[in-house]
Amino acid sequence: MNIxxxxxRLIYLVIFLVIFGTSLTPITLPLPVVQxxxxxxxxxxxxxxxxVNPDNPRHFAGVKEGTRVMILNSGETAKLWGDMSxxxxxxxxxxxxxxxxxxxxxxxxDNQAILDKYLIPYFYGLDPQSHxxxxxxxxxxxxVAGGNALLEQWRTSLRxxxxxxxxxxSLADIPMMQNFDAMRIDCxxxxxxxxxxxxxxxxxxxxxxxxxxxxxxxxxxxxxSYTAGYFQxxxxxxxxxxxxxxxxxxxxxxxxxMLNSMAIALIVTVAIVVxxxxxxxxxxxx
Amino acid sequence: xxxxxxxxxxxxxxxxLGVIGxxxxxxxxxxxxxxxxxxxxxxxxxxxxxxxxxxxVGLLIRRHARNIIRREETTPYDAITIGSAVLxxxxxxxxxxxxxxxxxxxxxxxxxxxxxxxxxxSISVFxxxxxxxxxxxPIMGFLILLSILALFTYTPIGEMIHPAIPRLGDxxxxxxxxxxxxxxxxxxxxxxxxLITRMILLKERLRP
Numbered sequence: 001m002n003i004x005x006x007x008x009r010l011i012y013l014v015i016f017l018v019i020f021g022t023s024l025t026p027i028t029l030p031l032p033v034v035q036x037x038x039x040x041x042x043x044x045x046x047x048x049x050x051x052v053n054p055d056n057p058r059h060f061a062g063v064k065e066g067t068r069v070m071i072l073n074s075g076e077t078a079k080l081w082g083d084m085s086x087x088x089x090x091x092x093x094x095x096x097x098x099x100x101x102x103x104x105x106x107x108x109x110d111n112q113a114i115l116d117k118y119l120i121p122y123f124y125g126l127d128p129q130s131h132x133x134x135x136x137x138x139x140x141x142x143x144v145a146g147g148n149a150l151l152e153q154w155r156t157s158l159r160x161x162x163x164x165x166x167x168x169x170s171l172a173d174i175p176m177m178q179n180f181d182a183m184r185i186d187c188x189x190x191x192x193x194x195x196x197x198x199x200x201x202x203x204x205x206x207x208x209x210x211x212x213x214x215x216x217x218x219x220x221x222x223x224x225s226y227t228a229g230y231f232q233x234x235x236x237x238x239x240x241x242x243x244x245x246x247x248x249x250x251x252x253x254x255x256x257x258m259l260n261s262m263a264i265a266l267i268v269t270v271a272i273v274v275x276x277x278x279x280x281x282x283x284x285x286x
Numbered sequence: 287x288x289x290x291x292x293x294x295x296x297x298x299x300x301x302x303l304g305v306i307g308x309x310x311x312x313x314x315x316x317x318x319x320x321x322x323x324x325x326x327x328x329x330x331x332x333x334x335x336x337x338x339x340x341x342x343v344g345l346l347i348r349r350h351a352r353n354i355i356r357r358e359e360t361t362p363y364d365a366i367t368i369g370s371a372v373l374x375x376x377x378x379x380x381x382x383x384x385x386x387x388x389x390x391x392x393x394x395x396x397x398x399x400x401x402x403x404x405x406x407x408s409i410s411v412f413x414x415x416x417x418x419x420x421x422x423x424p425i426m427g428f429l430i431l432l433s434i435l436a437l438f439t440y441t442p443i444g445e446m447i448h449p450a451i452p453r454l455g456d457x458x459x460x461x462x463x464x465x466x467x468x469x470x471x472x473x474x475x476x477x478x479x480x481l482i483t484r485m486i487l488l489k490e491r492l493r494p
Contacts, residue, residue, distance in 0.1 A: 113396060117397050150332075
């Protein structure tokens with residue numbers, strides 16, 4: 001076999017081997033925790049007072065037994081899952097550990113399918129509605145069409161327009177849903193999975209605490225809502241997952257995945273630098 | 287020239303007024319207690335969304351059926367597109383999302399396919415970074431430095447070199463990238479409202 005060492009495709013082979021190798025022997029590396037991740041954990045652990053609407057400040061005391069948390073699986077979760085998976089698992093584990101009542105909604109079939117395949121079975125098995133938590137501390141609305149218009153209508157009553165969960169069970173008969181109806185007052189905390197537009201629906205008017213989770217590139221468009229004070233914290237990408245694992249002490253795989261990221265970043269950086277040195281040298285020769 | 291501009295503005299006056307009107311109606315969704323008329327329009331819009339989806343699927347099938355009738359070179363692709371679209375529509379109409387076949391298709395084709403495409407896009411980003419990221423101009427050099435800064439910010443490397451590196455990367459992400467992204471979306475939304483207004487005023491051809 002004649003190997004051409006200048007073939008740039010070798011770099012992809014090296015990247016693949018590095019990912020494969022570092023996945024087999026994961027090592028946890030030191031990682032700086034950014035402010036929005038610290039605040040995300042602080043909201044869940046200690047709580048926050050939201051006063052975007054100064055007339056009616058709202059105090060949230062952190063996630064405790066029975067805290068009503070709505071998870072809005074309503075962004076690009078299906079596409080970003082490879083970058084969000086471990087963070088969502090760590091946060092979900094923490095919510096369950098603290099005894100939260102989790103209500104899940106998916107805004108698209110794709111988003112529902114991705115959680116059905118990679119998240120829900122991890123926590124509740126292959127038949128979630130038979131799990132002992134179902135109806136007590138977890139309810140899945142599944143895919144309900146309507147997007148943010150739906151959230152706008154749910155603020156006054158969820159059951160008025162969405163009377164059943166994804167399995168057809170009447171929400172009125174589910175124990176967890178007895179005090180979980182008018183989202184503007186009944187929902188203690190909203191966690192958006194790459195969700196947009198929550199500021200105008202819930203934060204500006206009702207001071208509902210909102211946390212956001214997304215892929216690394218989601219930070220670009222979610223950051224301004226965070227810096228403006230609408231989101232109380234954010235967890236972005238596998239890096240955010242690693243940060244949450246560190247802050248919460250919950251063991252997970254995100255920390256180890258950072259070794260992959262670091263190795264790839266090093267290879268790409270070296271390739272860019274070497275390519276530019278070659279370019280500069282060739283320009284001097286001509 | 288001045289008269290031409292004046293004529294254009296006069297011609298577009300209904301569009302301008304329509305855009306302003308739509309913004310006002312949309313804004314009234316968010317006020318308390320709100321305006322009942324805005325809520326009615328919002329509800330009507332929500333209810334009409336599935337019809338837009340139906341029309342889009344119909345147009346998709348019609349376009350590919352036309353290609354097959356004309357015996358275009360893309361016939362195999364057209365046949366697969368129509369077949370898969372009709373299959374999904376039929377499964378949805380018969381059993382909805384609870385249908386086991388539909389669920390299995392989503393879990394094993396759609397989910398895997400989406401992640402494969404996204405992974406392929408991510409990996410392919412490396413290709414131009416490695417092959418054509420050359421500092422031929424000062425701007426290109428600046429972009430290369432920003433790319434390396436991003437790589438060092440979102441991995442432990444930056445922190446290992448100096449704590450200021452991830453801080454600088456976060457600043458770029460929040461303020462520069464965040465602001466430009468918001469500007470993009472705001473301008474996109476304004477453009478979308480203008481387009482909808484022109485469609486309502488029958489100023490846009492609706493034929494695909």
